[in-house]
Amino acid sequence: MSTITLEKNIQEQPFPLIDLDTIKKKKVNVAVFGHGTVGGRLIDQIITSQKEISRRRDLDLTIFAVANSKTVLLDKKGVKENWLEEKNEKGKAYTVESVIKFSEEHNLENLIAIDNTADPDFVLHYKKLVEGGFSLVSSNKIGNTIGLDFYRNLRKTLSEKKKEYLYETNVGAGLPLIDTIKLLHLSGENITRIKGVFSGSLSYIFNTFSESEKTFSEVLNQAIENGFTEPDPREDLCGNDVARKLLILARELDLHNELDDISIQNLIPKHLRSVSKSAFFKQMHELDVPFHIKRKNLAKDEVLRYIGDLHGDLSKEDGAVLNVNLVPVPKNSALGQLKGSDSIFEIYTESYGKNPIVIQGAGAGAAVTARGVFGDILRLSDKLD
Structure with a gap:
């Protein structure tokens, strides 16, 4: 008797249908510093995979900044497949502070800075980026191998700001x-x-x-x-x-x-x-x-x-x-x-x-390293709010 009543109630009061498109996806905004062999591959990998990542992980992964040592391309809606051509045309001189300011002005959330350079000077900006709201992913080994004081101070800042720093590709390319x-x-x-x-x-x-x-x-x-x-x-x-x-x-x-x-x-x-x-x-x-x-x-x-x-x-x-x-x-x-x-x-x-x-x-290999950096980005995205 109870089973019949339950089935009747279900038929009379069906659960409302959920429109999956209305579910708010997690938004993650990425700034890529260094777009050479590894960085360029990474950008292309992310752009190619965006729709699939959105479908499978409810994750909206956007590259809002692409920079090398001279210029940056900024786009709050995310760079597209022609990012290199567009950067060559519209890229502007920048500082790390200006990229941070751009993210603040446009209320960008869940920020990740990617270091695909081999620049010993760029790692000195890590603390500034963390204080500006960024977590870090790096294929650049220098941040982990310069002085022990820098190493400890960076981790202290990461802890205080509740940010992450992933660098799986520093050793063994994409191996875990x-x-x-x-x-x-x-x-x-x-x-x-x-x-x-x-x-x-x-x-x-x-x-x-x-x-x-x-x-x-x-x-x-x-x-x-x-x-x-x-x-x-x-x-x-x-x-x-x-x-x-x-x-x-x-x-x-x-x-x-x-x-x-x-x-x-x-x-x-x-x-x-x-x-x-x-x-x-x-x-x-x-x-x-x-x-x-x-x-x-x-x-x-x-x-x-x-x-x-x-x-x-x-x-x-x-x-x-x-x-x-x-x-x-x-x-x-x-x-x-x-x-x-x-x-x-x-x-x-x-x-x-x-x-x-x-x-x-x-x-070894740029594609393997880029894929390893991509893996760190996805792991980090899972940890972000």
């Missing part, structure tokens, strides 16, 4: 590495060591060189032609990029390290470090003999890998040892089996013992 280490550390897991191949460029170079008869300069030229290295490959070969990534992970574990604490094996002979780029390219063959000797001295079951290694007593703020070196590893190991330009990270913990957590995947 930093997030994994954060979760392990915050959960109380004692991480005892992190080691791996941190550079997609050097991964490709030594994966190829170790298993071929080619000279080192031939392999390096191949890597340059394929776009795996920086325009000046010495930026990869000097080891500083790997060192910065290692330092970022150390600081995630609350270790009090600076870049100067890291022992780095620079792969560039001293006499080639300060010459012009064109001179380096002409003399690149001088690398062939020393690297041929390194390959010749390998055991039969070994290959060369350029490895970052964070170890020591990681329970102490000053107990870490940080090394960046070219070393032989067994071919049948996880590091030795690496292919292409992949990166690989081994995370050793007290609970897992001798069996590390292994994270491996594409470690």
Whole structure:
């Protein structure tokens, strides 16, 4: 009897239909600083995905500012597919303060500033942006690897203003590495060591060189032609990029390290470090003999890998040892089996013992990095009101 009555009531008093188009979508406004290889890809990815993101996530993601070091394009309604052409025509000189002021004048909410530059000066604006109401997403490593005082002060400001700072692409391009280490550390897991191949460029170079008869300069030229290295490959070969990534992970574990604490094996002979780029390219063959000797001295079951290694007593703020070196590893190991330009990270913990957590995947490429930045934007959007 009760069931019949309920069905009758439902038929007589139907629930009102909800017009899904009237549901207010969360509005997130993004300012992109740096629209080169990574930044340009990111802008195109966001614009291409806007309708799908709106449909699937009830999220209205708008790029209201696109800037490089000289000019900015501002549009409160959001830039369109022809953003670069429009910026070339209408871009104006700007300051970070003027972008903040624009967001205030137009009452833009849920603000995110994206740093896709490699500019050491731009990171000095981070605090100003946070104080102006922005959360941060960055592919630029410098903000996490300059002085420890800056690092701490920025996090203090973020906490005070209740803003976020995401930078998953700082290490491992789009791999979920930093997030994994954060979760392990915050959960109380004692991480005892992190080691791996941190550079997609050097991964490709030594994966190829170790298993071929080619000279080192031939392999390096191949890597340059394929776009795996920086325009000046010495930026990869000097080891500083790997060192910065290692330092970022150390600081995630609350270790009090600076870049100067890291022992780095620079792969560039001293006499080639300060010459012009064109001179380096002409003399690149001088690398062939020393690297041929390194390959010749390998055991039969070994290959060369350029490895970052964070170890020591990681329970102490000053107990870490940080090394960046070219070393032989067994071919049948996880590091030795690496292919292409992949990166690989081994995370050793007290609970897992001798069996590390292994994270491996594409470690280089503008599209991969841009997609990783996009992922940070979406994660951050979920946290915003």
